[in-house]
Amino acid sequence: MNTFALLKDLIRFNTTNPPGNEGECIKFIDKALREAGFKTSILGKSENKLNLVARLEGTGEAAPFLMQGHVDVVPVDGQQWDNDPFQGIISDDCLWGRGTLDMKGAVAMMMSALMLAKAQGIKPKGDIILAVVCDEEDEGEYGAKYLVDEHPELFLNVKYGIGEIGGFTTYIGNQKLYPIMVSEKQVCTLRVVLKGASGHGSMPIRNGSMHKLGRLLNALNSKRLPVHVTEPALSMIKAMAEVLPFPKNTLLKQLPKPTFTDKVLDILSDNGKIFDSVLHNTVSPNIVRGGNKINVIPPEVELVLDGRILPGLSPEVLINELKEISKIDMDIEITKFIPGPRKVDMGLFSTLSEILIESDKEAKPVPFIVSASTDARYFSKLGIQTYGFTPMLLPKDFKFSELIHAANERIPLKALEFGTDRIFELIKRL
Ligand SMILES: [Zn+2]
Incomplete structure (x- = not known):
């Protein structure tokens, strides 16, 4: 089955999460893989929220390798689409639909490449494990988290894997970069009273709870939290400085020097956004609750912060930073913390880079840290280093970041072909 036909079928399962209802889609994938000769297992704690694990057997000379992807998608509510998001329509040399980029497209590439390897009798040195999961767009409770907690034996000895976010063309000016995600920030939700x-x-009373809220919001709006230059951030900046033209390269070289970091970010303005989040912990004030009667001054106000912590740092660091920059007396409670990967193992980075450069001579692969979080955080608990690697050669006018989770999500047919071919190449080399 070719990648295009496969993706079209996957798009037609409406796996909008919540509730996801990924069960039928997973069973469809299972059938396709079994027909291609794979042994598979379907696992899950609910009939509607299933996961699939399949294996291409290797010779056993190397550690097994993981390819993971999710089939749930985010809602299309309130978005204006030019084509039906659940039909898999082709228009302008693209396949349209919710999930084409995030990330049924990549799942289709992984499946096609694996089936092709099986059909050609290719035996990699290590087993290749394919995990197709549900629930990534929620908390992964039924998906990757469930597999890692309940069936860790399926991933025994896996050292490296590939997943979403990375390996596709990103343009800075005319320079083609291929960021490959090597680490991610950690989610930490804080309730501040x-x-x-x-x-x-x-x-009226001065300096009441509402005024403190105002001062806190003001502080968050006018200052960044302190700079942290982590190992993966440093390699990301160095790699980008090497390939970008003057004066961007000179500016970038100043970025990892903590006394200059924020000044350089101010100069880079919007262009510096990706660096800003990899050099600081961040908090976004997203929910506020306080006051319930017009003639009563509220004794307390609650603010909920969406916090994101750099790899390797703890929630306590974030809390101290918050107190330090605001100088406000407040109670802070951690309501959610999902630890992410702690250390980065760059062992597979050069192989992935070579695979991209072979097909696009102008490709400049660079490591990067994603500000959001993916299922990689759960697999990291088993010691698995995930690389965001869904290879796509994208045209300059194709704005990936504006289409993901948005209206008119679509994937160029050529990118789908490119990705399948590159993942197939990776399988041959493992
Ligand atoms: Zn995704």
Whole structure:
């Protein structure tokens, strides 16, 4: 089955999460793989939320390798689409639909490449494990987290894997970069309570809970949290400085010097956004609760912060930084922390780079840290280093970041072919 036909079929399963209902889609994948001669297992804690694990057997000379992808997608509610998001329509040399980029397209590439390897009798040195999971767009509770917690034996001795976010063309000016994700930030949600005197609304009080909230929001709006130059950030910046033209390269070289970091980011403005998030912990104030009666001054106000912590750092570091920059007396509670990968193992990076350069001579692969989080965080608990590697050669006017999770998500047919071919090449080399 070719990648295009496969993806078209996958798009037609409406796996919008919540609730996902990925069960039928997983069973479809299972059938396709079994017909191609693979042994598979379907696993899950609910009939509607299933996962699939399949294996291409290797000679046993090397450690097994993981390819992982999710088949749930985000909602299309309120978005204006030019084509039906669940039909797999072809228009302008692209296959349209929710999930074409995130990430049924990559799942289709992985499946096709594996089936091709099987059909050609290719035996890699290590087994190749394919894990197709549900629930990534939620918390992964039924998907990757479930597999890692309940069936770790399936991933025994796996050292490296590939997953989403990376390996596709990103243009800075005319320079073609191929960022490959090597690490990700860690989710840390904080509940902040600001307290103050209460009283009658007719007699305003200064420096009450609301005013503290104002000062805190002001501090977050006007200052960044302190700079941290982590190992993966440093290699990302160095690699990009090497390939970018003057004056961007000179500016970038100053970026990892903590006294200059924020100044350089200010100069880079929007162009510096990707560096900003890899050099700082961040918090975004997204929910506020406080006051319930117009004539009562509220004794406390609650602010919920979406915090993202750099790899290797802990929530305590974030909390201290928050107190330090705001100088406000407040109670901070960690309501959610999902630890991510701690160390980065660059062992497979050069192989992945070579594979891209072979097909695109102008490709400049660079490592990067994603500010969001993926299922890689769960697999990292088993000691697996995931690389974001869904290879796509994209045209300059194709704006990946504007299409992902958005209206008119689509994938160029040529990119789909490119990705399948490159993953097939990777399988041959493992
Ligand atoms: Zn995704």
